[in-house]
Amino acid sequence: MTPREGRARRLGWLLAGALAALSALPLGALAQEQSAGEERAMTMEAATGAQTENIPGGMLMVVAYGVVWALVFGYVGWLGMRQSKLAGDLARLSDDIARASSKAASKAEPEAAGPKAAATKKKPKKGASED
Amino acid sequence: MSTPATRPSPIWLGLGALTAALLLADLYMIFIYAPVELRMGIVQKIFYFHVPSAYAMYVGFAICGIASAGYLVRRTERWDAVAVAGAEIGLLFCLIVLITGPLWARKAWGVWWTWDPRLTTTMLAGMIFAAYVVLRSFGDAGEAERRFASALAIVGLFVLPIIHYSVQRWRGTHPTVITSQGGGLAPEMLQTLLFSIGAFTALVAWLIWTRTRHERTRQELARLEVEAAEVGLLEDT
Numbered sequence: 001m002t003p004r005e006g007r008a009r010r011l012g013w014l015l016a017g018a019l020a021a022l023s024a025l026p027l028g029a030l031a032q033e034q035s036a037g038e039e040r041a042m043t044m045e046a047a048t049g050a051q052t053e054n055i056p057g058g059m060l061m062v063v064a065y066g067v068v069w070a071l072v073f074g075y076v077g078w079l080g081m082r083q084s085k086l087a088g089d090l091a092r093l094s095d096d097i098a099r100a101s102s103k104a105a106s107k108a109e110p111e112a113a114g115p116k117a118a119a120t121k122k123k124p125k126k127g128a129s130e131d
Numbered sequence: 132m133s134t135p136a137t138r139p140s141p142i143w144l145g146l147g148a149l150t151a152a153l154l155l156a157d158l159y160m161i162f163i164y165a166p167v168e169l170r171m172g173i174v175q176k177i178f179y180f181h182v183p184s185a186y187a188m189y190v191g192f193a194i195c196g197i198a199s200a201g202y203l204v205r206r207t208e209r210w211d212a213v214a215v216a217g218a219e220i221g222l223l224f225c226l227i228v229l230i231t232g233p234l235w236a237r238k239a240w241g242v243w244w245t246w247d248p249r250l251t252t253t254m255l256a257g258m259i260f261a262a263y264v265v266l267r268s269f270g271d272a273g274e275a276e277r278r279f280a281s282a283l284a285i286v287g288l289f290v291l292p293i294i295h296y297s298v299q300r301w302r303g304t305h306p307t308v309i310t311s312q313g314g315g316l317a318p319e320m321l322q323t324l325l326f327s328i329g330a331f332t333a334l335v336a337w338l339i340w341t342r343t344r345h346e347r348t349r350q351e352l353a354r355l356e357v358e359a360a361e362v363g364l365l366e367d368t
Contacts, residue, residue, distance in 0.1 A: 047172075061176055076341075096359065096364055
């Protein structure tokens with residue numbers, strides 16, 4: 001092991017130790033506060049009959065649901081638009097590459113067969129063989 | 132022309148239809164089936180979207196963290212695509228949680244925001260994954276950016292249990308409804324909450340699938356652009 005590798009390994013162990021210590025800190029705090037959640041446990045009960053509210057919450061609820069739907073539908077719509085644009089670009093590029101490849105292949109074919117064959121292909125003589 | 136990367140699968144379409152049906156049924160459960168809460172009134176109905184959104188946020192961020200670890204081990208684009216999808220969908224639901232929570236708190240606590248442990252840790256997780264999304268949205272991320280973002284997502288993964296247990300173990304104002312002792316929900320409310328969580332499970336699964344598909348298409352396009360440059364198609368760009 002080179003000194004550089006040794007230093008890198010020690011640094012790696014140090015970082016792993018620091019990460020483990022950071023992860024353990026909240027766990028220690030959690031252990032000290034076992035009952036805090038239980039102490040403020042709340043009950044939700046169903047109302048029976050007509051009720052009046054001291055702070056009207058109807059508008060807050062409408063805004064909350066409106067925000068949820070706006071965010072979800074907005075995101076799905078945005079994703080749909082981007083997906084169709086990407087699909088279009090992908091199809092166009094695939095076609096371009098296929099065209100360019102076939103063009104390059106047809107250009108390379110006579111050159112690969114030699115200059116004489118290329119000349120023959122360019123100016124075919126009457127009755128001459130193509131192979 | 133549709134390629135294998137862009138062609139929608141019947142299972143994806145089916146899951147989308149199922150999600151839409153479940154969300155419609157969920158609205159019926161929330162507004163018709165579940166009773167109005169005695170002390171908080173109608174604003175308590177935010178709870179049926181707020182809690183499942185928090186759960187969907189956990190799912191998205193956890194998938195991002197796990198897929199990022201998978202990417203660091205395997206270095207395949209498939210893991211990377213799933214990680215990007217998880218981060219973005221998790222962030223969407225984190226935003227929903229951080230907006231619907233204060234709307235409920237205004238009525239229940241009289242304030243829009245307080246530096247309660249759960250609220251603060253949720254915001255911290257949101258900021259970590261927002262950094263991930265921003266880092267990945269700077270055009271085509273190189274290998275170094277991808278690895279850095281993956282490490283960031285793994286750090287974010289460590290915050291998730293802290294968010295979850297902060298409300299149970301530390302003193303704060305955020306309520307707990309379902310605990311081992313005390314608290315609780317009226318039976319119709321509990322059924323509605325469980326149904327909402329089911330509907331949001333379908334929603335988050337469908338959204339992550341959709342976003343992963345989109346990311347795979349983008350990766351395919353990036354690969355084709357390299358191929359096009361090799362055959363001399365992109366010389367003027």
